[in-house]
Amino acid sequence: MSRDHARPLVRAESIAKIYHGKGGTTAVFEDLWFSVHEGEFVCLIGHSGCGKTTILNILAGLDRSDAGTVxxxxxxxxxxxxxxxxxxxxxxxxxWLTVLGNIAFAVRSRRPGWRRDKVLDHCRQFIDLVGLNGAEDKxxxxxxxxxxxxVGIARALAIEPKMLLMDEPFSALDALTRGMLQEEVLRICRETHQTVFMITHDIDEAILLADRIILMSNGPGAVIAEIVENPLPRDRTRHDVHHHPLYYATRNHLLDFLVNRSRDLAGTRHIDPRHPPVVRPASDWPAPVQSIPARALGNRTAG
Amino acid sequence: MAALSLGVRAAIASFVILAVFLAFWHLGTQGTGPGAAMDPEYAKLMGVTAVTGQSAMPGPGQVGIKLWEHLINPFYDNGPNDKGIGIQLAYSLARVLAGYALAVAVALPLGFAIGMSPLIYRALDPFIQVLRPISPLAWMPLALYTIKDSGLSAIFVIFICSVWPMLLNTAFGVATVRREWLNVARTLEVGRFRLAFAVILPAAAPTIMTGMRISISIAWLVIVAAEMLVGGTGIGYFVWNEWNNLSITNVIIAILAIGMVGMALDQTLGRIARLVTYPE
Known part of the structure; x- marks a missing residue:
């Protein structure tokens, strides 16, 4: 699926985070180029220490990149x-605020001119969307x-942003709750055509939610090693996603990356940072029981 | 026997402790009876204590009777040196509340500024470190000389002793507001004014209230000493005046009253603190 026709909503150009320590400077990550298009769900996967949260904070504007621009x-x-x-x-x-108060706080920031009952109506609509009816005053x-x-999701959606940035939003939850919330997010994004950039370290979460998955090599000196296009159809659900013929090919590819290749690629200079390899897992792949060298992967296109 | 609740058992224990204390007090102040026969003229010189063996320290009964007299008529005014204990307490409370209100008006905005700006914090820190450990009464001569009014000087002393805990707690509370709450406000493009009043103030409120509670306790401690110095009115003056009258009974009653009012002040602020505390 080519996305050349869609205009990028956000584009990171050569961003980097550099720490100046006693023993010289260390780049947590450097020369990252990627974009997120309108209506797209992009996941970024990497081990801890590759600066995932920093990348999200830079996109949010809470942190500054030490090079390049967004x-x-x-x-x-x-x-x-x-x-x-x-x-x-x-x-x-x-x-100190109730559920309704937390969401209203955000809505009032977005719509300072709105009257009180209009704000509350708007909030209730989003409380309804995330299924929190009856908990408004808790x-x-x-x-x-x-x-x-x-509530966090409702607060973010209630300001009707152009883009949603999610920083491992479900990692602190138990597996059952996580699964339910993933499904909710999938439904809401489909209904609202919301653009999302999400950080995760959960492969299944990425396969379920993302259209494209950005793979980061290990830090320090982390780079974008590869961008995986999700070959599964967009109407996938948590119940049937693992029955799809390409599910295991995709999953094994991602797992193999996290277990083996992310480490081997740390600090590598062999990837063109502007055009990291784009991969679309295919059914004719050999089952990657062992580590597959990167060059053996098929369907590579220059981004 | 049915098990009594912890509260009931504690109340019984408190009551027993009080009863034991009163019993010892009573026994300790009992007269030992007339001492050895002495020359009547010598006995006159020695006073009633020596003659009857009666202690000058009043017993609980005497204090109780006197306390009742004060309670049924707390606001009498028979001239400058004979006012009811209620009037004296009201004078002290008015001074404490005036000085305390001034301290709130200074400490909260300044504490906010210190907590929000590392520059202001570093610039003011040496002054605070030097001024804070000074006994508030050490300011008294300076206050009397510059203000030239003993009542206002007492209020100034209350101000200077209650400003520090509030200032430091406000600064600490504001400086340690959780980063993520500030980040939420930043991503929502919340303005500075709204950030201060809708995020930082409620977030720091429990810490600020702790400082205010410490301050009111210190202010109430200091007012007694301050009024002993400046004289005229107030519970501190009352204590010193009754000491000069050698009325130990009234001194004990004043001590009791000081404790009761101090407790009431602390409980009031404790109740307000509970209102602004949030569970996380």
Whole structure:
């Protein structure tokens, strides 16, 4: 699936994060180029320490890149914006406000001119969307982890952002809750055609949710090693995704990357940073029982 | 026997401790009876204590009777040196609340500025470190000389002693607001004013209230000493005046009253603190 016709909503150009320590400078990651197109769901996978959260914070405008730029709709990002809502790993709800209060806080920021009842109506619509009816007047401390993250999702969606940035939003949840929330996110994104950039280390989550999966090599000196296009159809669900003939080929490819190749590629200079290899797993691949050398992978196209 | 709740058992224990204390007090202040026969003229010189064996320290009964007199008529005013204990407490409370209110008005905005700006924090830190450990009463001569009014000087002393805990706690509370809450506000493009009042203030409120609670306790401790110095009115002056009258009974009653009012002040602020505390 070529996305050349879609205009990139956000484009990172040669971004880097460099730490100046006693023993010289260390680049956590450097020379990263990637874009997220409108209506696309992009996941970024990598081991901890490759700077995933920093990349998300740079896109959000909460952190600055030490090199290059990030363009959002053609203009450079120089700070946080209501156009890019963040769903934090730790949900980051304000504990002294109720569920409704937390969402209303965000809505009032977006629509300062709205009257009180209009704000509350708008909030209730999004409480409804994430299935939190009846919990409007509860404080975050009274909610379970999954419900808190639902509030976080509702708060982010309620400001109707151009783009949603999710920082491992489900990693602190138990497997059952995580699965339910993944399905909710999938449904909501389909209904609203929301553009999403999500950080994760969960391969199954990436296969279920993402259209494209950006693979990072290990840090320091992390680079984008590969971009995997999800070959599974967009109407996949959590219940049938693993029955798809390409599911295991994709999963094994990603797993193999995380287990073996991400380490081998750390600090590599053999990848063109502007055009990392784009891979689309195919059914005729040999089952990757052992590590497959990168050059043996088929269907490679220059991005 | 049915098991009593912890609260009931604790209340019984408290009551027993009080009863034991009163019993010892009573026994300790009992007269030993007339001492050895002495020359009547010498006995006159020695006073009633020596003659009857009666201790100058009043017993719980005497204090109780006197306390009842104060309680049924707390606001009498028979001139400058004979006012009811209620009037004296009201004078002290008014001074404490005036000085405390001034301290709140200074400490909260300044604490906010210190907590939000590392520059202001570093610039003011040496002054705070030097001024904070000074006993508030050491300011008294300076205050009397510059303000030239003993009542206002007492209020100034209350101000200077209650400003530090509030200032430091506010600064600490503001500086340690969770990063993620600030990040939420930043991604929502919340303005500075709204950030301060809708995010930082509620987030730091429990810490600020802790400082305010420490401050009111210190202010109430200091007012007694300050009023002993400046004289005229107030519970501190009352204590010193009754000491000069050698009325130990009234001194004990004043001590009891100081404790009760101090507890009430602390409980009031504790209740407000619970209102602004949020569970995480």
């Amino acid at each position: 363009l959002a709709g053609g203009t450079e990002i120089d700070g946080p914006s209501l156009d890019r809502a963040v769903i934090f790993q730790s949900h980051a709800l304000l504990p 404080k975050p401390a009274q909610l379970s982890g999954g419900m808190r993250q639902r």
